[in-house]
Amino acid sequence: MRFGRRDKKSPSQAVLLLLGSLLLFPIGLHAEEKIPVVVTLPVLKDFTEQVGGPYVEVKSLITGLESEHTYTPKPSDILAVKRADLLVKIGLGLEIWVNSLIKNADRPDLKIVTTSDGVGLIRDHAERNDHDRRDETIDRQHAFKEQHTMGNPHIWLDPENAKIMVRHITEGLIDVDPAHKAEYMRNQSRYIMELESLESELKKQVSQLANRNIVTHHPAWPYYARRFGFVIKGDILTQVGTEPSAKHMGDLIKLMEREKVKVIVSEPQLNPKIPQTLAEETGAAVVVLSPLPGAVPGTETYIDLIRTNTETLIRALEGR
Numbered sequence: 001m002r003f004g005r006r007d008k009k010s011p012s013q014a015v016l017l018l019l020g021s022l023l024l025f026p027i028g029l030h031a032e033e034k035i036p037v038v039v040t041l042p043v044l045k046d047f048t049e050q051v052g053g054p055y056v057e058v059k060s061l062i063t064g065l066e067s068e069h070t071y072t073p074k075p076s077d078i079l080a081v082k083r084a085d086l087l088v089k090i091g092l093g094l095e096i097w098v099n100s101l102i103k104n105a106d107r108p109d110l111k112i113v114t115t116s117d118g119v120g121l122i123r124d125h126a127e128r129n130d131h132d133r134r135d136e137t138i139d140r141q142h143a144f145k146e147q148h149t150m151g152n153p154h155i156w157l158d159p160e161n162a163k164i165m166v167r168h169i170t171e172g173l174i175d176v177d178p179a180h181k182a183e184y185m186r187n188q189s190r191y192i193m194e195l196e197s198l199e200s201e202l203k204k205q206v207s208q209l210a211n212r213n214i215v216t217h218h219p220a221w222p223y224y225a226r227r228f229g230f231v232i233k234g235d236i237l238t239q240v241g242t243e244p245s246a247k248h249m250g251d252l253i254k255l256m257e258r259e260k261v262k263v264i265v266s267e268p269q270l271n272p273k274i275p276q277t278l279a280e281e282t283g284a285a286v287v288v289l290s291p292l293p294g295a296v297p298g299t300e301t302y303i304d305l306i307r308t309n310t311e312t313l314i315r316a317l318e319g320r
């Protein structure tokens with residue numbers, strides 16, 4: 001509604017009209033304003049939308065096609081953080097690139113949710129080197145060092161961890177928007193039930209497999225493998241952005257033969273050449289699984305991502 005020069009109404013009429021419209025839409029105007037939320041990864045966008053429903057407007061800084069390890073923020077990312085009420089991240093040093101964004105946005109009142117809080121962490125390679133683990137209890141200095149090393153950050157690929165992360169996000173949303181607490185709590189319960197049925201359904205399918213050994217592209221999968229019962233025998237890359245040495249590749253080829261590894265897990269965010277070379281050398285099959293939603297068709301949500309990844313992996317391990 002405009003009160004321009006062409007408006008024939010007297011000032012008092014205009015005021016009455018304005019008051020009338022305010023009385024008609026006193027809450028409506030406000031409720032339509034969605035809570036601006038910025039998240040670092042697309043998986044956090046899905047979690048936030050599952051809980052926040054129509055009350056949130058979520059922007060993910062990286063897309064499913066970018067690597068979570070090597071992202072460079074854009075100027076538009078600072079603007080998004082500047083106008084956000086809530087910022088959701090994994091933590092554990094994964095998004096080193098987000099700290100400067102938060103600093104540059106200069107928003108001391110910004111509510112930050114670290115979804116990894118309270119998640120039981122896996123140290124990289126801890127699962128494969130059982131002897132190292134035993135040494136830890138003897139070698140106190142080593143144990144001290146381990147405690148101060150952050151764990152593997154790919155926590156979200158275990159639905160049990162996803163439940164913890166969703167609870168943190170729910171708390172964050174209630175904090176910035178207490179008016180919709182009941183809705184957020186209801187959405188959280190519904191989503192956690194969906195996660196639980198997904199997990200038990202897929203676990204049953206995996207348990208039928210005779211050989212669950214895999215080699216992965218980068219160490220994104222230890223939480224996922226532990227939850228569903230896959231066995232990671234080795235990683236092609238120990239750090240994203242580096243190339244594996246010829247010795248490491250030679251060792252992997254020998255290990256795959258010895259441990260009867262028939263499947264290599266490649267990722268759409270990383271260079272596919274090395275997994276393909278390894279497959280040619282060993283006769284193993286390559287499957288493309290994504291740690292992030294949206295990179296592979298049919299994986300727009302977290303639940304679809306976990307389902308698609310698991311069904312793809314099961315087919316490959318069955319030799320289909």
Ligand SMILES: [Zn+2]
Nearest residue numbers: 068069154220
């Ligand atoms: Zn990663």
